[in-house]
Amino acid sequence: MAEPSPEGRFGEFGGRFVPETLIPACLELEAAFREAWADPAFRTELDDALRDYAGRPSPLTVCDNLSEQLGLRLLLKREDLNHTGSHKINNVLGQALLARRMGKHRLVAETGAGQHGVATATAAALLGMECAVYMGDVDVDRQALNVFRMKLLGAQVFPVSSGSRTLKDAVNEALRDWVATVESTHYCIGSVMGPHPYPWMVRELQRVIGDEARRQCRELTGADPDVVVACVGGGSNAAGIFSGFVDTAARLVGTEAAGGAAIGRGVPGVVHGMKSYLMQDEYGQVLEAHSISAGLDYPGIGPEHSHLWASGRATYEAVTDAEVIDAFQLLARTEGIIPALEPAHALAWVTREAAALAGQTVLVNLSGRGDKDVAQMMDVLGA
Amino acid sequence: MTLEKVLRQRRDAGRKLLLPYVTGGLMGWQDAIRAAAANGADAVEVGIPFSDPVMDGPVIQQASERALDAGATPVNVLEGIRRLDAGIPVAVMTYYNPVFRAGDERFARSLADAGVAAAIVPDLPLEESGPWCAAADAAGIETVMLAAPTAPDERLPRICARARGFVYAVGLLGVTGERARLAESAVTMARRLKAVTDVPVIVGVGVSDAAQAAVAVRTADGVIQGASVVRRLMEGGPDAVGNYVAEVRAAIDEETR
Numbered sequence: 001m002a003e004p005s006p007e008g009r010f011g012e013f014g015g016r017f018v019p020e021t022l023i024p025a026c027l028e029l030e031a032a033f034r035e036a037w038a039d040p041a042f043r044t045e046l047d048d049a050l051r052d053y054a055g056r057p058s059p060l061t062v063c064d065n066l067s068e069q070l071g072l073r074l075l076l077k078r079e080d081l082n083h084t085g086s087h088k089i090n091n092v093l094g095q096a097l098l099a100r101r102m103g104k105h106r107l108v109a110e111t112g113a114g115q116h117g118v119a120t121a122t123a124a125a126l127l128g129m130e131c132a133v134y135m136g137d138v139d140v141d142r143q144a145l146n147v148f149r150m151k152l153l154g155a156q157v158f159p160v161s162s163g164s165r166t167l168k169d170a171v172n173e174a175l176r177d178w179v180a181t182v183e184s185t186h187y188c189i190g191s192v193m194g195p196h197p198y199p200w201m202v203r204e205l206q207r208v209i210g211d212e213a214r215r216q217c218r219e220l221t222g223a224d225p226d227v228v229v230a231c232v233g234g235g236s237n238a239a240g241i242f243s244g245f246v247d248t249a250a251r252l253v254g255t256e257a258a259g260g261a262a263i264g265r266g267v268p269g270v271v272h273g274m275k276s277y278l279m280q281d282e283y284g285q286v287l288e289a290h291s292i293s294a295g296l297d298y299p300g301i302g303p304e305h306s307h308l309w310a311s312g313r314a315t316y317e318a319v320t321d322a323e324v325i326d327a328f329q330l331l332a333r334t335e336g337i338i339p340a341l342e343p344a345h346a347l348a349w350v351t352r353e354a355a356a357l358a359g360q361t362v363l364v365n366l367s368g369r370g371d372k373d374v375a376q377m378m379d380v381l382g383a
Numbered sequence: 384m385t386l387e388k389v390l391r392q393r394r395d396a397g398r399k400l401l402l403p404y405v406t407g408g409l410m411g412w413q414d415a416i417r418a419a420a421a422n423g424a425d426a427v428e429v430g431i432p433f434s435d436p437v438m439d440g441p442v443i444q445q446a447s448e449r450a451l452d453a454g455a456t457p458v459n460v461l462e463g464i465r466r467l468d469a470g471i472p473v474a475v476m477t478y479y480n481p482v483f484r485a486g487d488e489r490f491a492r493s494l495a496d497a498g499v500a501a502a503i504v505p506d507l508p509l510e511e512s513g514p515w516c517a518a519a520d521a522a523g524i525e526t527v528m529l530a531a532p533t534a535p536d537e538r539l540p541r542i543c544a545r546a547r548g549f550v551y552a553v554g555l556l557g558v559t560g561e562r563a564r565l566a567e568s569a570v571t572m573a574r575r576l577k578a579v580t581d582v583p584v585i586v587g588v589g590v591s592d593a594a595q596a597a598v599a600v601r602t603a604d605g606v607i608q609g610a611s612v613v614r615r616l617m618e619g620g621p622d623a624v625g626n627y628v629a630e631v632r633a634a635i636d637e638e639t640r
Binding site: 007015016017018019020021022023024025162163168169172175176179180181182183267268269270271272273275278280282283284285286 | 433434435436437438440444448451456457458479480481482483484485505506507508509510511528529530531532533534535538542553556557558
């Protein structure tokens with residue numbers, strides 16, 4: 001995928017719609033990232049951390065049992081096996097190393113499901129930085145395990161009780177923190193969202209998923225997959241895996257939570273520093289998303305996804321909570337892998353569309369593992 | 384007469400400027416504006432509440448939520464402004480999404496139709512302000528630009544060149560809300576701006592009471608009183624706002640004697 005315009009636009013989407021206070025920090029961050037990304041020493045430092053600390057490369061798993069049941073060839077990119085349990089660590093290690101290089105000693109982050117918060121707390125512990133994580137108090141309740149993990153890692157967790165009390169409001173509060181602390185603090189955004197350069201920078205830091213998967217697919221099958229599927233909240237795991245296949249013939253499919261479908265139910269808007277598809281009312285008030293998955297409970301989407309959709313290169317499909325619950329259990333029983341609820345959205349779409357996908361090779365980005373969701377699913381399933 | 388002309392005339396006559404902020408749609412907001420006008424406000428800033436006010440601290444967040452819960456929309460707040468007849472210029476403050484949703488030109492025209500003089504859009508920095516400013520200019524709406532303590536010196540003249548009405552000097556690193564003392568950055572910011580522009584320089588964000596306002600206007604042309612006004616409206620109603628505005632008026636007038 002290409003670099004955005006100098007103004008941070010992917011087509012008409014993106015930009016830098018933040019308070020004036022943050023503009024110099026965004027400009028400084030862009031310059032620092034460009035310089036670091038072109039510096040072989042920085043790339044080596046990050047690659048070493050991804051390999052020796054995070055456990056990359058992540059494997060590509062062929063799901064023989066589920067493939068047979070669905071009548072297609074299902075491959076999983078196993079981001080669930082990374083240290084901290086999701087793809088979030090790829091982005092966070094890059095941003096934390098960059099923040100240290102910029103002389104910042106404190107990281108602030110928003111989190112929905114807690115995976116990005118845990119990853120940020122982890123990187124902060126590793127690099128000896130302070131860490132503050134904002135999390136909607138609805139999510140604090142349903143992801144109690146991750147809250148405790150963040151605290152164990154030495155982070156401060158601040159429950160957010162404004163608005164919908166979920167990811168959207170955690171982003172607001174993290175932005176407010178950053179407005180007050182910008183001189184010492186790096187805002188470690190967890191997805192391909194926010195003001196330029198974040199959507200581009202986070203995609204570049206996540207493209208390791210797509211680069212590895214492309215090589216692994218070709219080694220394993222001798223070809224590119226027919227379809228690449230990933231769940232989308234802000235859209236970082238999808239951007240990461242799509243970036244490895246955007247120049248192939250593979251069909252790219254993002255799956256949104258039906259209750260948080262920015263593309264499915266939104267129109268272009270501006271919030272959290274970016275112009276992108278957004279669920280909003282007729283007056284531009286942002287609507288509350290509702291999803292079983294805290295990580296996809298977000299009314300917006302990263303601007304590059306809006307552009308991929310508007311340009312026709314990718315499609316975005318909504319799946320319901322009920323379909324997700326089925327897919328969550330299906331993968332556990334057939335393959336012995338308990339997925340996070342977020343990538344269960346991608347699996348749910350594959351399951352629903354199996355007849356149409358018959359005989360095709362389908363690559364799903366299994367962006368995280370389900371340990372964090374087990375307590376919630378005990379309630380849902382009445383276990 | 385434009386907001387900028389009003390403010391310049393009063394400033395040039397030796398007066399320090401006082402601009403209270405009131406969240407539109409909050410219970411008693413129109414009476415609060417009338418009370419502010421009657422007690423010495425030079426202009427008023429009316430917030431059109433937005434669901435995700437990232438530049439605002441707890442008080443204005445709460446006010447916005449209350450106003451939205453009570454049914455506030457850009458349309459009915461503007462209708463309320465149109466019927467206000469407070470006798471002082473009105474600047475609207477809102478975030479960019481309600482503007483973008485309506486469309487820049489349509490929103491600008493709706494402000495003009497309501498008799499609004501100016502607009503403040505805190506998440507629309509200089510680099511993103513082009514389409515809105517073009518629409519606002521065409522509709523005769525003055526766009527206030529914000530300048531923050533983080534801006535390097537070379538940026539300030541560019542911000543001031545695009546500012547209409549006044550330049551909003553952000554007094555500190557942080558969001559709106561009351562603080563125990565005036566940040567040094569408020570005075571520094573006002574001084575830096577006064578050095579590069581003749582447009583009125585008004586300090587907002589973190590100017591929290593009459594005493595702080597008095598200190599601020601030793602350097603700045605005036606002050607915005609946001610959270611301190613909105614908190615009084617929520618706790619004590621429009622009369623409390625009127626009393627407070629009178630108190631701040633007296634304190635800043637004292638500085639010009």
